[in-house]
Amino acid sequence: MKDVRIDRRLFLRGVGAVAAGVAASSLAACGTGSSRSAGSSGTAGSSKTIVVRNSGGAYGDANQKALYEPFSKETGIEVKVININYAQMLAQIEQGRPQFDLIDNSMIDFVKFAKAGATEQLDYDRLKNAKNAGIAQNLLATHAVGKNYWGSVMAYRTDAFGGRKPGSWAEFWDTKALSGNRALQHVDADIPELEFALLADGVPLDKLYPLDLDRAFRVLDQVKGSIKKYWDTGALPGVLLGRREVDASSVWHGRLDDLIKQGQPLAYQFQGARRQSNGWAVPKGTNNLDAAYQLIDFSLRPEVQAHFAEVYPMAPIVPAAYEKLSEEVSANLLGSSKNLATGFDADVEWWVANDDVVTKRWQEWARV
Structure with missing residues (x-):
C-alpha cells in the first residue's frame, strides 16, 4: 500500500x-x-x-x-x-x-x-x-x-514487561525498568522522532520547538543499544511486535488496528503522540x-x-x-479531546527549515 x-x-x-x-x-x-x-x-x-x-x-x-x-x-x-x-x-x-x-x-x-x-x-x-x-x-x-489528522504514537506488547503498560516516552526509554528490545522510525520513512527523545528527557509538550538537537541525540544515545530495528515502512512495526522481535516501538497510528482486532496482544499509547495532518x-x-x-x-x-x-x-x-462518532471510535483517534491534550502538533515550518540538517545528522548517528 x-x-x-x-x-x-x-x-x-x-x-x-x-x-x-x-x-x-x-x-x-x-x-x-x-x-x-x-x-x-x-x-x-x-x-x-x-x-x-x-x-x-x-x-x-x-x-x-x-x-x-x-x-x-x-x-x-x-x-x-x-x-x-x-x-x-x-x-x-x-x-x-x-x-x-x-x-x-x-x-x-x-x-x-x-x-x-x-x-x-x-x-x-x-x-x-x-x-x-x-x-x-x-x-x-x-x-x-x-x-x-494522522500521527506517530507508541505501541507495545501487552504481554511484555510483566504486564506493565509503558505510559510515557520516559518509560519507553527506561530499558532497565522495562527491559526488552525497541524499534524506532528510520529517517527514510518520515521526519526523525527527535521529539520523543526530548519528551523522554522531560521537555514539556509546549516547549519542544525549536528542537534542541544536541540534547535530542544525547538522549537517543541512551536507548540506542536496545534498538533492534529502525523501521522504514508503515507495516514493519506490526511485524516486529507480532513476532516479538521487539516489545515496544513507535508506529504510525492505525497500522496495528487489524492486528489488534485479530487478537494480537498489542496496544497503543497516546501520551506524547506526534500529530500531523x-x-x-x-x-x-x-x-x-x-x-x-x-x-x-x-x-x-x-x-x-x-x-x-x-x-x-x-x-x-x-x-x-x-x-457523531461512538465513544469507542472516538477514543482511538488522535484528534479526540482527550488525545489532543496529551499529544502535540509537529511544527511543520521548523521541520521544513531544518530537515536536511537533521537528516544528515541522524544518518551519521545511526551508522556509529
Missing part, C-alpha cells in the same frame, strides 16, 4: 532536484492518469469533473467511499483521481498545465509547495465549513487547509477553481469528517465530528 508519509519523504528529497531544472523531463515522464472530461470548458465553475491528486492505496479507497462518491451524488461533479509524484506535480505547475485541480497531501509538504509559488492563496470566505468550526489555527494556513491545496493554473472549493468545503462538514474516520483511521480536524 502506498502511504502518504513515504511519499512525503521522497518529496522532501526530490524537490531540490526539481528546482535545479528537471521540470521539463519530469513533465515528459508524467503518465496521462485520469484526464479531464471532454465536457470541461476550462472556465471556473463550468466543469462537471474535478481531478484530485492523492497518494492512492487504502487511503485513496477511503476517499472514494467516504468523500468522492457522496460529493458527486450531491453536486453532480465527477471526481477523477491521479497518483502522480511530486516532481511531476511541480513540473506541471511550472509549465502552467497542471492535470489536476486539487492536491491532497501532507501539510508539511504544502509549506514547500507554497515556498515554490506552486499553490494558490486560499480564500476562506469560500470555505463556510471552516469558519468558526474550531479547527486548529495551524491547519488554516494561507496556501493549504487541513483535512484529517493531511490537507488540501489548489495548484496554480487550475481551470476548475469553483469545484475545488466545493470539494474542500464538503470535506470539512462534521458528518463527512466522521464518516471518513469510520472508514479509515485518520482523525477529524473538525471538533463537531466527534459528536
